[in-house]
Amino acid sequence: MKNIDSFTHVRGESLFVDDLICRQDALIGLCFDSPKAHGKIISVDYTKAEALEGVERIFTYKDVLGENQIGGIIPDEPLWAENEVHFWGQPIAFIVAKTDAIAKKARALITIEIEELPIITTAKEAKEKGSFINAPRSFNLGETATAFANCDFVFEGETFSNGQEHLYLETQGCYVVPQENGSIKITSSTQGPTQVQKIAARVLGISMHKIEVDVIRLGGGFGGKEDQATPWAVMAAVAVQHLNKPVKYMLNRHDDMRMTGKRHPYASSFKIGLTKDLKIKAFEAEFLQNSGAAADLSPAIAERTLFHATNSYFIPNVKTTVYSCKTNLPPNTAFRGFGGPQGMFVIESAIAKAADALAIDKSKIQEANLLEENNEFSYGQIAKEVQAKKTWFSAKEKFELEKLQKEVKVFNKENQVYKKGISLMPIAFGISFTNTSMNHARALIHIYQDGSVGVSTGAVEMGQSVNTKMLQVAQDILGISANKLKIETTNTTRVANTSPSAASSTADLNGKAVEMACNSLIKRLTKVAAKMLLSSEEKIHFKKDFIFVEREKSELTWNALIAQAMLERVSLSENAHYATPIINFDKTKEKGHPFAYHVYGTAITTVTVDCIRGIYEIENVKIVHDFGKSMNIGIDTGQVEGALVQGIGWMTMEEISYSEEGKLLSNSLSTYKIPDIFSSPKTIETIPLETDGNEMAIRKSKAVGEPPLMYGIGVYFAIQQAVKEFNPNYKIKFHAPFTPEKVVMGLYEK
Ligand code: LUZ
Ligand code: MOS
Structure with a gap:
């Protein structure tokens, strides 16, 4: 079947929230947010703003008739700040006016006095100061201490992966209309209509049956609208409850970037132990997740980091621990991969470090440790219908890896100014909400x-x-x-x-x-x-x-x-x-069978680095992907390509930056770059692995949204190889994104 949205999309006729024709008496909402990252609110003066012609009313926590609480997993986040602010961009008030221009003018007239408190912006600092969202969690398999003692080689290192802005084309937004008898209809750009309904009911102090949430479609979500579409819809709903008139609120790009959370930055450390035949016998990792100022989905995301900490490898002795660190950044949230990519970057870094120290190709270690049928994951699930080796070896064979590697070698011998690098990136991703009850x-x-x-x-x-x-x-x-x-x-x-x-x-x-x-x-x-x-x-x-x-x-x-x-x-x-049948997980033991199945795949990536300027091009990415029996190969291949490029952006160019005061610096498209057509791979080839598919997947067609994002991690290591090729003194580092600036410094490192 052809994509049923293609006809209206290309004609510009598809409806999004902002396309709805508003009722004649509809008003426009706008959020007033904290201009400081941490402090006590001494006073806020709304008098000038309220006096402005066309301002209907300004809402604060005092107008909440139910609970001023939007936290999902942990109730630790007010809809509007009361006496303290915990991040730059935290909502404090909601202006409702006749037009957007009036609302903006009113916002500029609000003055606030904040007594500043010390701020934390990094996870490391939070850990040192004992600032956490919840208790740390650990997954354990085997016995790492004794296993390390029996290893021939042991390596340790540190990694960092930065956050990522969702940059959905359609920003957050909603349109809320009063119905009869105190009922309310919310049209929202949300991935979670029930979440919006539930939280709106809680904040408004009314029953869920009085709130109808409708979603036409989203102009992209990527996880950014799983939890964080909710506050805007609830703010507008509070206003509707008081005014009995419709309220629309569409965030502009700056406001959206400043006020919403992103992918979690992670600072991690690892220890990896191997035997002479390159078998990984033991692996330990400590993940410091920068959760931001409230829990949001952080505990679930932290959990998925542990689930994917060994990627598609079998390691018999594993000890991994994750800390959700509370900082003064906007609460970070779901983003395609949901903590999995952050975990997988660390094991790939550990393997790269070992390969570099042993002066061998990274792929030798990867290949020696690929998951096999009936291997046990660190969380107790026994791997079934494993396609790790199948995708790996068919990628090697179908794309003629040896020939590709030879070409790279010849190119590097013949060229001084340009160097090429090549990498392999296998993936394994568990399908199911890790919270069993959500499936x-x-x-x-x-x-x-x-x-x-x-x-x-x-x-x-x-x-x-x-x-x-x-x-x-x-x-x-x-x-x-x-x-x-x-x-x-x-x-x-x-x-x-x-x-x-x-x-x-x-x-x-x-x-x-x-x-x-x-x-x-x-x-x-x-x-x-x-x-x-x-x-x-x-x-x-x-x-x-x-x-x-x-x-x-x-x-x-x-x-x-x-x-x-x-x-x-x-x-x-x-x-x-x-x-979903079968699945279960026991958090007291950290063991169970949380996933219906896993998705596998292998990507081969070739890059060329310009060794004078530090810029690079991704020549090609060649993928063998396990779709099961795809029910729509056009749609599924599109998901692989989109996820890959999004993963490449995270690994190479998307650089979120906060000032020491906790202000977002990369707050627009002039300072935050995502891949365009020129920084995408010149070619992407995706070959479906031939399999019978999986019974737990719809029509045996496996889930495809998130797993291919992690192919992007391969680009990091391909670039690193090219840098090393030019500068043998370069000491490999694991600090993503690998921007051209970092590449230049690596190329000329002494
Ligand atoms: N969201 C969620 C997710 O609530 N639970 C999950 O396990 C998950 N995994 C991936 C992406 N979003
Ligand atoms: Mo998600 S990261 O909302 O599947």
Whole structure:
């Protein structure tokens, strides 16, 4: 099926929050936020702003009728600051005015007096001062102490990976409209409609059934709208509760960048032990996560770092610990990979360090330790249907790695000013929310009496084309043509209690629910068809808008069947609920089977470094990826390419920078660079690994959103190899992003 959004996207007709026609009396909201990173609020003077013509009202924590609390995992974050501020950009008040221009003018008229308190911006400093979000967590397998004693080589090192701005094309925003009897309808650009509904109910002090959240689609989410679409919608909802008029709030890019959290920066240390035959026998890591000023999703993200700390390798003795460090930055949040990439950067760095010390190619160590069937992960899950070696060796073979390596060698011999580097990057990513209780979803299908079908699920479309996949599932089972199918908006009154669209699991969870609902409908309709065709139910088939009996000439149209079912008073609607079987996790033991399955793959990356200027080009990335049995290879390949480039941006050029005072310096697109077409790989080749697919995946088509982001890590090590090629004195470092500035310093390091 073609991406169902492509037609309206290219014509500019797709609807986003900001495209909604507002009611005539709608007002515009704007947040007033802290101009300091930490301090006591002595006073705020709103009088001039309130006196401005066109300002309706300014809301603060004093206007909250329920709880001034938006924290999800831990209740540690006020919607609006009360007496203290903990990060630069923390919401303090909400201006509601007739126009955006008036609201902005009013914001500039607010004055605030803050008694500044000491601030912490780095995780290391937070750890030294004992500033944490919650208790640290550790995963343990085997016994590292004795294992290190038996190793031939032991290496230690430190790594740093920086944050990452989500930079969804559509910024955060919402439009909130009062309904009858104190009910409220929220249209939000959120990955988590139920999260918005739940927190709005808590803050407004009303029941969830009074709040309807509707999501059309998002102009990108990438995790940035899993939790952090909520506060804006709730602020507007508080205003609507008091004013009984609609309020719209779209953040502009500067406000969005300043006030929202990002991918977590991590400062980590590792110890790796190997035997002479390059087997990794022991691995220890300590991860310091820079969580920012409140928990947000940090504890869950920290957990996923531990799950992926050994990437696609089997290591029999592992001890990993993660600290969620509380700092005075905006609360950092979900970002494609959800802590997994940060963990995988550390094990890859450890392997690179060992390879450098032993003067061998990094890939030799990688290859010697790839995960095999029935290996145990440090969290107790036994690896099944493992594709680590298969993707690795088929990448080597299909892309002729030896030839590529030879070409690089020859090039480097013949060129003084340009040097090439090549790297391999295997990935393994666990599919399921690590919080087992979140792994369920619902679907609601209506067949209308004219034969057309409406499909509702809890899935949020954010450009990943999940809606296309949902309709593919329905089309497949109902056996009807695509023009008979429509996907509805994601709406909490049609599909309730949804998990956010996240964890790469949205198509799996919601798709399985669609599958179940369609199967139930087919079961009922088969009875009607059997009667009409005077046949037994076993012989009835549904295909291409016809219902027919095998090896007999009799057939009838879908529309005729539906009309008859209606006459016979058969229900044409179905609601289904799917919960992932098998999965479990015991946090008291830190053991279990948290993932439905894993996704594997291997990328080969070649880069060329300009050794005078320090700039580099990514020549090509060649990938063998485990899609299972892809149900839409066009969409899935697009996800691989997009994730790869996003991972490359994180590893090479996206440099988040805060001043010592905790102010975001990289606060616009002139100071924060993401990959454009020129800094993307010149070619990306993706070959699907041939497999039978996985039963736990929707139509055996594996989750694809997050895993390929981690192919981007390969670029870091390819560039490093090229730098070393030019400057043998260069001491390898693990400090991402590897910007051209850092490359120049490495090239000319003494
Ligand atoms: N979100 C979440 C996620 O709440 N739990 C997860 O395990 C997860 N994993 C990846 C991305 N988002
Ligand atoms: Mo996410 S990082 O919201 O899947």
